[in-house]
C-alpha cells in the first residue's frame with residue numbers, strides 16, 4: 001500500500017522535531033503536490049518529495065567577532081543548500097535574532113519552488129545568522145560580516161551558491177560580505193546579488209520584490225476585470241519589500257494607508273504619497289529609525305503600538321514584514337472589511353488558519369512563492385549581467401521583471417484553475433514550481 005499524505009507529513013515531523021515553520025511550509029506544498037504525484041505515474045516511486053524535504057547540504061558554523069568595547073561576541077551562522085536540480089543554490093541571507101535551523105529550512109524549501117517559478121535556472125538555498133544588526137555600529141556590522149564570510153566563502157561561488165539579502169541584510173551588509181569574499185578568494189565575481197551598482201549590481205534589484213508583488217496582484221485583479229487603481233491598500237513592514245510595494249502601488253493609483261515595523265503600525269488616512277514614502281525610506285534606510293517617527297513628521301497620521309495594520313479597512317492587503325504575521329483574527333477582519341486580494345511580499349506571512357479563512361472567502365490569494373518571486377528573478381538577471389560583463393538599463397530590467405511576473409501568473413492559472421473556473425493560486429504555484437524541479441531530478445537520477 002502506498003504512503004498517504006498524513007504518513008508522509010508524520011515522517012517529516014519525526015525527522016524534523018520542533019521545526020513548526022518548516023513543517024508548515026512542507027504541509028502547505030505537499031497538500032497540492034501529493035495528489036499531483038498520485039495522478040502522474042512518472043513521478044511515482046521516485047521519492048521526489050521525500051528528497052525535496054531533505055536539504056542537500058547544511059552548513060552550521062561559529063561566527064566570533066569583536067564589538068566596539070573590545071568584547072568577543074559569538075553568533076551562529078548557517079547556509080541551507082536545499083536543492084540544486086535546476087541551477088546553482090540561490091537565496092537570501094537573514095540576520096535576525098529569531099534565525100534558527102527551522103526558519104532557514106522553511107525559507108530554503110519555499111525558495112526551491114519559488115526559484116523554479118521564475119523561469120530561470122536557479123536552485124534553492126537560504127542562510128543567515130542570529131546576529132542582530134539593530135543597534136550595532138557600522139564597524140560592528142562590518143566585523144561581523146567579515147567573520148561570517150570567512151567561513152561561508154568556503155561553500156559558495158558564482159557557479160555553486162549565490163547568496164543575497166533578506167531581513168537584516170541590505171546594501172550595507174552585502175557590500176561588507178562581498179569585500180571579504182573578494183579578499184579571501186582573490187576573485188572579483190558575481191558571488192552575491194543585491195550588490196550596489198558601483199561594483200556589479202543590477203538596476204531595479206532593490207525595487208524588484210515589492211514591484212513584482214504589485215505586478216502579480218494587478219494580474220490577479222485584472223483576471224476579474226478589476227485593478228489596484230483607486231483601491232485602499234494596507235501594507236505591513238517598512239523595509240525593502242514594503243517600501244517598493246508601496247511605491248508601485250502609489251504609482252498605479254492606489255491609496256496606501258499603512259506601514260509597520262515590529263513595534264507597531266502607522267495609519268495615514270490621507271494616503272502615503274511618494275514624498276511621504278521618500279521620508280520613510282530615509283528614516284528606515286538612512287537613519288535606521290522606527291516607523292513611529294512618521295507621526296512626528298506627519299501629525300495627522302496615527303501610530304498604533306504593538307498592533308498589526310490588518311484592522312484598517314482595505315481592498316488589497318500586502319503583508320511584507322515576516323512569517324506568520326497575519327493570523328486568523330486578522331484574516332476574519334480583512335474578509336469582513338471587503339478585502340479583494342492579498343499579495344504576499346513576505347515569505348509565508350499568513351498562518352495556516354488565516355490561509356484557510358481567506359481561501360474560504362474566495363479572496364484572490366497571491367501566495368508568496370509566486371507573488372514575491374520578482375526579487376530573486378532580478379537577482380538571476382544580475383547574475384546574467386555579471387557573467388556577460390554588461391549592465392542593462394532600468395527600463396530593460398523592469399520590462400524583464402514584468403514579463404517574468406506575467407509568466408508566473410500564467411503558470412499559476414495553468415496549474416491552479418479548478419473545475420468551476422476559479423483559480424487556486426496556492427495549488428497553481430506549488431504544482432508549477434514542483435514540476436520543473438521534479439523533472440530535473442528525474443533526469444539526474446537518485447543523487
Ligand SMILES: NC(=O)C1=CN([C@@H]2O[C@H](COP(=O)(O)OP(=O)(O)OC[C@H]3O[C@@H](n4cnc5c(N)ncnc54)[C@H](O)[C@@H]3O)[C@@H](O)[C@H]2O)C=CC1
Pocket residue numbers: 165166167168169170209237238239240241242260261262263320321322323325345346347372373375376
Ligand atoms: N528582500 C527581498 O528581496 C525579499 C524578501 N522577501 C521577504 O520579505 C520579507 C521582508 O524582507 P525585507 O523587506 O527584505 O527585510 P527588511 O529587513 O528590509 O525589512 C523587514 C521589515 O519587517 C519588519 N519586521 C520584522 N519582524 C517583524 C515582526 N515580527 N512584526 C512586524 N514587522 C516585522 C521590520 O521592522 C522591517 O520593516 C521577509 O519575509 C523576506 O523573507 C521575499 C522575497 C525577496
Ligand SMILES: O=C(O)CCC(=O)C(=O)O
Pocket residue numbers: 090091092093111114162163164165166193347372373375376377379
Ligand atoms: O535574491 C535572492 O537571491 C534571494 C531573495 C530571497 O531571499 C527570497 O526570495 O526570499
